[in-house]
Amino acid sequence: MTARSSTPGRVDPGAAVTRRGGPRRGRGERAVERGLAFWLLLPTLAALGIIVAYPVGRAVVRSLFDDPIHGAPAFVGFANYAEALWGFERLDFWNAFGNTVLFTVVTVAVETLLGLVMALVMHRAFRGRGIVRAAVLLPWALPTAVSAVMWGWMLQPGGIVNALLGTEIVWGGAEWPAKWSIMFAEIWKTSPFVALLILAGLQTIPPHLYEAAAIDGASAWRRFTSITLPLVKPALVVAVLFRTLDALRMYDLPQILTGGANNTNTLSMLVIQAATRELKQGYGGALSTITFLFVFLCAFLLIKAIGANVFAGFGQAEGGARR
């Protein structure tokens, strides 16, 4: 951001401050400051090393060893990875992979649309707006485990969902009802989060842009597509990015709602199953490394595809707003 906004022709308050302070300081002073900065950062770096780098590194190293019941694990190279990707466990792995991708794509798409609508509603000034905002946020405030148990009860064969729909579907009794109930509960729970992020974006759009557009005779639809959408896009992208990464790690909701029955396992569920229940830390480590790489790849591609031009657009939007 800072690098982009300090391009010529644009005023950057941060850059100006640095420039003003610059000439008064000597080179040595700056070196001292840099040394101090290093020492101040050191505890944080050490803490991160212990709680992040070391465990992740251990898991990756451990994934190269097998899992005997008794005795020391032996080095097996990438056998655990081969096992998951094309070995005996491939069916379980690719089913879980497919489910994870399906859940992510469907829920993030629907949540983004719903979240946008909810944010637009919450953004308008009307009587009782506070109540609507609170009501919309309620599902997000509930712990996932609690809402999963709640949905589990409502989706029981004699539960309220069937009573309201007038159906007798056994939601946990077949593949697609089970998958839809997971996706529905996930959408219900996290749309408010998306709405909240988008609402924050909407509130940064200066009202005079709409006033000017209205004077120019732009229709409501035109104002939405030409002002709201482009200016809210950065917030939208952040929301999609957060939600995608989150959904790719989905665990608690399907675990409690279906326990993986009817082909609803996700990658994270396989990791837990292998590493903590079956005590196969090597195979579990391989699964979690694969999951980590996949999530990382998705994040990278998302930022590449939609992130870059949006962040550029963000800078322009801010510049425009300031003028």
Added chain:
Amino acid sequence: MGTTGPGSWTRSLALAVAGTLLAATGCAGSLPGEDGDAVVTFAVTRASGGDMGAIVERFNEENPDARVRIVYLAAGADAQRNAMVQDLQARTGRYDVLYTDAVWTAEFAARGWLEPLATERFAGPNILPAAAATGMYQGELYAAPFATGTGMLYYRSDLVDDPPTTWAELIAACPIAEANDMDCYAGQFARYEGLTVNATEAIASAGGRIIDEDGDVVVDSPEAREGLRFLVDGFREGYIPKAALTYMEDEVRLSFQRGELLFMRNWAFAWPAMQEPGPESRVQGKFDAVPLPGLDGPGTGTLGGNNLALSTYSDHKAEALRFIEFVQSEDVQRRWMAETNTPTSWTSNYEDEELMAAAPHLVPQRKALDAVQPRPVSPRYNDVTNAVQKHVHAALTGAKTVDEAVSDLQEELEWAVKGA
């Protein structure tokens, strides 16, 4: 490269860090509410059904030199096992006596976490042989039998005169359910441990096995197919309601006590819950329990239960063994049975008339305990039960045929127990 555990320097670093953190919070190595003089720690689920704290208190009064402190673990079996595994893997010896589930014995013993126990002292003639079997692994006793139990067939005695002893008789009684606008039969068929129990019982009741005494996978047999077919046909033909695909112990009990089921497979715990006066149960005095039915005659239940095991890493083994002996004793078990109305392992208590009059369902339960088959015994039990649940559930929902499910299960189990 032979070792993968953290290297010695990383281990000491981790210890140093953990030690500093603990010292800083002023609770190094201690547990909240701890009994400072205790020498033995007893790790037990907080949902054991009875008052374990009272047992420990009585032991402590009589044994001031071997005081026991109790550590309550989570109610869920997975969480209990996680807590124990973490302690055992770290070799801390913090938990001396473990309240283990019957199906953990093989794994914990194979990993070298449990101290072998003297068979004559902890599984002598006073102990039900079925309960003793759940503490055995490869011919040695690793856990002292305590709570036990097997599945029973509950039936509505106001509607059915002669309880069925075979599946054919059960199915033949289903028109009674239809006439009363009820469902006929249900057990625990959600995809969780209860499904392994129900599948094992169905397969055993037709004369089959999943894993035999030698640890070989033998599920691909005509008997196992026959047993599974009873359940699969039940869903297809409707004598088991589709809703049972989501039932665990409590869901099926609620359905039965609301008067929606004619027959139910459940454990002994359901009896007192359904007899309790009040509007919650509509079946007080209208039901009874018998051993499970089978293909050609009485069926075979499988065993649930909890045992008392001694950690290899315990520093106070003699005291811990005295405590195990105390908990297992006739008197403690009798009180436990009177308090919880659930079966335990001491044989002579089933002849106590006062006790049996107060909990009449324990009479058929005792009978059922003579014809039982343990769940598959394997140090890779979690892999085994996961595979059983996956393929059996797929067969019950119709995603797979019985033949496909059984041969897929055979293949996956062979893979799972390999090298175990």
